[in-house]
Amino acid sequence: MEFIPHDDQTIIEMLRVIGVENINDLFRDIPKDLLIESLGLPTGLSEPDLSKKMKQLSELNHVYDSSFLGAGCYFHYIPSLVDFIINRSEFYTSYTPYQAEASQGYLQAIYEYQTIISRLTKMDIANASMYDGSTALAEAIIMASGVRQKTTILIIEGIHPEYINVIKTYCWGHGLNYKILRIEDLNLELSDDIAAVAFQSPNFFGEIQNIEKLVEKVRLKSPSCLIIQVMTDPTCLGLLKPPGDLDIDIFVAEGQSFGIPPSFGGPGLGIFTVKQKYLRKIPGRLVGKTKELFGDQEGFILTLQAREQHIRREKASSNICTNQALCSLSALVYLLSVGKSGLEEIAKQNFLKSNFLKKNLAKIPGYEIKSKNPTYNEFVIKCPNIDALIDECEKVNIMPPLKLTYYYPEMKNLALVCVTELNSFESIKVFLKAANTAINIGGVKDGF
């Protein structure tokens, strides 16, 4: 395939206008010995051949009937209009809306996104998006250290292990120190030298933290330290108290649950929100409302750009340029589609269905619930024979839960189970049956 419109005649005409013999004359500035004959790649494909090849490749990935796997990436229902709207060429083939007058549609949409996210989280300011949850958290930490002019970060256990890994890299690169600690040990480490405390709730193991208590603790021992909350499935905000009601300074989340397909973990959506007082320190783009210069009509425009790399360069609040605009559009349309009652219902179903499974799994001999606090749509269960459980799931074509040894080698026989609104009573029964069969295969292995 080729997406070049010129025929040879046209090319010759154009070369004549330019005043060169042939196309290679245009590349004279390139040192001779740098020129290559060919990239040595296979020859191109026509569209039908391409689709065939790609379809075959896609089929090497297994697609399941239902899933009990979450751990930072979730299967929720995506209303059809989401894809329909983001596929409008005017949106998805446009660039960052630098020319406001020719980009009012997108600018207004981002403004509406900022509004709905700030209403959902009850935080004062939401930016136009970051890459994903993990990088949003890393940027939050860098922002906090900048605000506080301090370099030590406290990270509370239970943040997604991949997020923690990302933080580690950013801290190393940016010259920050971090301590990972149990929530119980927070008091020991808190001091006025701490830039920020970061925690996840519901955490990686699905547990909902007692945020009020945590915030109180921090404010007492380290009043000016920033408190950062991260979340991997914000559908829970249809049910749980929002960060804005909990005195959180920076709230970040992975927004993939809002109308974005899992697609192997990306692209997702980095939700980034802060208190008003940090407006000037927030990374990423912001859309603001303004008026015409020569009229009274209101419109939208990228604003407070002096924070950003293309103006502040090395002093910018972040290096981010391209973000995840189209994904924020998905999130916007998703939230509007399900609406208030819809989101509340979704959150309730996630919560009730997963707790239903949790309760009933515990009744099967050999299974033991490991999560102490209340859980949202994920929980940790100790299995008599985790590999058997996974085999049984595969047999009935349901995506098995996560073996925690994948991230924590010491957590033997522990599974992280996820249940969303998409898991019907039927599929839950199937899972319970699989769990039941699994105990009779092999002996009960010893946990940790």
Place this chain on the structure above:
Amino acid sequence: MGSEPVLIFSKQVKKSQKNFIPKMDLEEVSLENILPKEYQRADLNIPEIPEIEIVRHYIGLSKKNYGVDNGIYPLGSCTMKYNPKINEVIARLPGFANIHPLQTKNEGALTLIFEMAKLLGKITGMDGFTMQPAAGAHGELTGLFIMKKYFENKNLNKTKIIIPDSAHGTNPASAAIAGFSIIELESNESGEVPIDQLEFAMEEGDVAGIMLTNPNTLGVFDSQILEITRIVHKYGGLCYYDGANLNPVLGICRPGDMGFDIVHLNLHKTFSTPHGGGGPGSGPVGVKEELIHFLPEPCLISTHSGIYCRENSHTSIGYIKAFWGNFGIIVRAYAYIIALGAEGLKRVGQISVLNANYLRVLLKSKYNLPYDRTCFHEFILTDKKIPNGVTTEDIAKRILDYGFYAPTIYFPLIVSGAMMIEPTETETKTSLDQFCDVLITIYKEAESTPELLKKAPINTPIGRLDAVLAARKPVLKE
């Protein structure tokens, strides 16, 4: 009295919409028993809006927006080329869209990522690639982390990065996030890196290396490129290639051969994935052999029994993003590359340069061309020769009136009143001619009716907006 835009929130109705909620098919238990009241949310201020209203609202907004599918999008350094529709279809195949990053039956996905890395290696002349970075700037940061690690491993304290003043703002910003300080290098009159200045800077000793865009933002291919990389290497430094402008040399020459040690690419520029109004993008990073073991996790290796994730290497910089990068974008770019093949890609390079030079020559009669030489994918005009105090901004706004998108303006910073024009290879001669006519017409208007340009745009859904008001009194939500 000014008219206010109609926001979606005004379409609210009383009736709750539950079209998208599966039936609750297990017996309701009361929440309170399992979830303490103090954990529960009191209120949720999200509107209920009928589906048809949502669709109408956003179709309406889409009409107030402009994309490549509407017409030429000549934004310099953004490579706004046509986005093949087939790639959208492919990315939505269930085997790509509905797979979980932690599922174990993922051979197709791993193969695609692995193959893509190999393809990009061939295209750029690098030995290893990571597909993890989510965008260009994220790629830059990854590349700089690799530099940092490389010197850390050698126990060398290299704290500075050389960046030409023509560079994209992301370069210094990324360097700063990675903890480097910046030495800015002033481009010489022909827009190239001044060799003597470079050598002088390198002699300082604590310089980690240089970040270069080549062809640079002036559309100039640095003819001294081999000398530049030689000097940097001579002093033990590394050379970083900002791939934002790779398009014009695609299939013609390769950063790897120019002597670069690290490159990042923008799949959403060079490899046709839609920019989506600002993202998502993807910024893979390629390195030379000796840097491969610094690449971020997860890193794929192929063995006789298939493709596996490399065991966490101690020298790796670690993770820079969760899961597998922006996989959905990688799928589209992969499809684009194998669809075009070696020949197709070379045509991309050739024609993008042809189109740019065609425009350059047609416009130089009326517009000031600060760097009057054969350009690559893009070239720069300025408002210097424009009569009646008409500025670059006026011209940009007026272009919108004629139904086209404007070039990148006031960038690079080193050219005052710059208009940076990059037509890309997918534009027809007709659309190039039309765009050219528009610019010539605008020049004439500047002579005859300058006030028209000062007030532009007038045919857009809204007139020129007050950026100052927006920044002084920020209103960022409803």
Place this chain on the structure above:
Amino acid sequence: MDYNILDNLKYTQTHEWVKIEGMNAITGISDYAQHQLGDIVYIELPNIGETIEKGSSAGEIESVKAVGEFLMPLTGKVIQINNLLSENPEIVNQSPYDKGWLIKIEILNLKEENDLVSADEYKNIIEREDK
């Protein structure tokens, strides 16, 4: 382009102005600096009581397209800041030497006053820069 440079003030190479009153000094940015920045949209000033070294950053001045740093013209202790500017930064554009003053400091090193330049010297500096 000619700019309004007041003769009764002292200036710095980095376009701050200083008005000395006994042990205190009122400072701001010059008319030239204000022109270079364009419409100012936001100004960040230091806290009262902070002691800041001559030449180091005492605040930032943002316009839509640029950011300027306000460098301390003399080592001093901040004793007053212009609170009007948080709500109305444009005052600096309108009246850089009067209503648009930025901070008032207690001078901690009178010797540094000798490094400030006179209005005439400053005029030469901006002439050179303007080219």
Place this chain on the structure above:
Amino acid sequence: MVEFSGFLMPVQYDSIIKEHNSVRNNAGIFDISHMGEFMLEGKDVIPFLQYIMINDLKLLEPSKGQYSIMCYENGTVVDDLVYYEENPERFRMIVNAGNIEKDFKWLNDHISGKNVKITNLSDKRCRIAFQGPNSDDLLQRLINIDLTKLNRFYFSHCDLNGVPIFIARTGYTGERGFEISFEYKYAEKVWNDLTRLGATPAGLGARDSLRLEACYSLYGHEISDKITPIEAGLNWLVKPKEGIDYIGKSVLMKQKKEGPSRILVGLNLIDKGIMRDNNKIYKGSEEIGFITSGGFSPTLDKTIGLGLVKTRFSEIGTDVEIEIRNKLLKGKIVAIPFYRNV
């Protein structure tokens, strides 16, 4: 203005009490250019001074100053003064205004062949005292040396905003502070720079009330050619200086051993009134002495005075009467100094 030994001197710039308090609470500047400044140079300066001064120069070292007294053979006082050792062969001396000629003659009369040359710099240089609890912090803003490293009675040569000066940590107010000396031509510049620092110009009136609270002797009052240092309570100044003879030594050592018949004491007035010098002091019907200095103390807000009384009545707490304008007012002998903060 009043004439004060040839100089026109402001007794006060503002109100004496205001000036006084600003020295106690912040800082004050005194133009003391009326005082004398000599430079003594030569191989024999040290032996020469050892012979003339009652204090012991063995306690001195280069860049340090010393308070001392020159006496007549009978032990009474020629003058009190401070000298500074620039180096063993070069001493700077500051003497009282009223005694410049007398002192200059006295010194020269006693050179008697020793290698000492004395120059009178009094008219060529200006002297300013900068005194008060904030004097360090304020003055530092003009000085190119670290004043915290300058100890009491030590001096240095440095730069005051461009002017080369001699600066010593000495004073006559009972507060921490400095005395500086510099060439006459810089007078106006230095004075303006110093007043910019926010220090209050203070006159002779405040200088006297301050030194009285601190109980520093003033020539013609506590010390004179009729009073010995021992009587003036300065016997710590009278050094044995083994093996060295100095003018007045025999009388002073004897008096130091036997104790003086009269001694300087501090007094408070219990009744209303102000003590002035030469007021008589009575115990019952017996006249026991006289007031040497007296006045109102702004710091203590009461009338204070110094007086010479017969030693046997000098007990602290002794009730006395003081004759002021033919009236006997109740007074009491109290501990001195009344106030010092150095």
